[in-house]
């Protein structure tokens with residue numbers, strides 16, 4: 001992302017510091033530029049480190065870590081605007097302690113993530129990628145028809161995390177004739193799908209587990225060995241959440257030994273490294289953490305980021321009413337103070 005030269009700031013626009021690892025670009029930022037001065041220290045290092053201590057708003061690109069150390073360099077910071085749905089890369093507890101608001105992508109990515117979860121599931125059950133390899137490899141004329149896949153309709157789908165992505169997944173798979181059940185932090189009064197008290201019980205009553213909950217200390221390795229045993233030999237795991245939600249070492253073992261039916265994985269424990277055993281398996285579909293990446297979702301993301309930053313700079317609360325359908329302020333105390 002090319003940002004303005006800090007030495008030629010237009011003082012009429014509020015300043016937002018971009019926080020990104022050199023490898024992360026923010027592909028569609030055109031509209032943000034029209035509303036804010038985006039300072040990118042990677043392309044335009046500030047002439048004085050004191051500038052960092054005057055920054056009130058930070059735009060955190062992708063999973064760039066926001067640690068206590070980051071926050072120590074930004075003593076005036078009041079808001080971190082994240083550009084991903086997950087916020088596991090942001091030290092939320094420290095932000096809360098320092099009274100710094102944190103926002104995420106809200107629902108900007110939910111539909112794309114849900115579409116992708118369904119695509120991975122169909123890809124695994126119907127062996128779409130493996131069939132593609134079969135045709136391209138010239139095996140069809142030699143070996144004949146490719147082995148049968150499995151039907152999606154009537155599968156019992158267990159959703160781990162019925163937030164905005166999980167709800168979109170449920171809507172889509174219900175339309176395919178699947179039955180839906182879920183486990184979430186709490187039972188949702190507004191939802192009639194069966195609720196299970198824990199991931200093991202959900203897995204024991206499902207053919208497919210779709211993992212789309214947030215990564216927290218409580219949910220790390222929520223898909224454990226016991227969950228895999230409960231899901232059973234024909235069971236399929238789809239992960240569009242975060243790699244560490246699944247015990248990857250166990251998953252690899254279960255798949256290699258034929259103790260699970262398959263997996264569709266967009267996220268991994270040690271990205272961008274993927275266990276090589278997975279690449280050998282035709283009942284596994286792999287993708288490089290791209291479930292949410294469409295130009296349309298980046299447009300929606302800009303709406304959210306602009307709405308939250310505008311609300312912040314005009315002292316309006318960061319809530320849905322203030323920020324439109326996509327906005328979400330995470331439950332950290334938000335105090336604009338006098339700054």
Ligand SMILES: O=CC(=O)O
Pocket residue numbers: 083084085086087105109241292
């Ligand atoms: O993984 C993508 C996101 O959290 O937005």
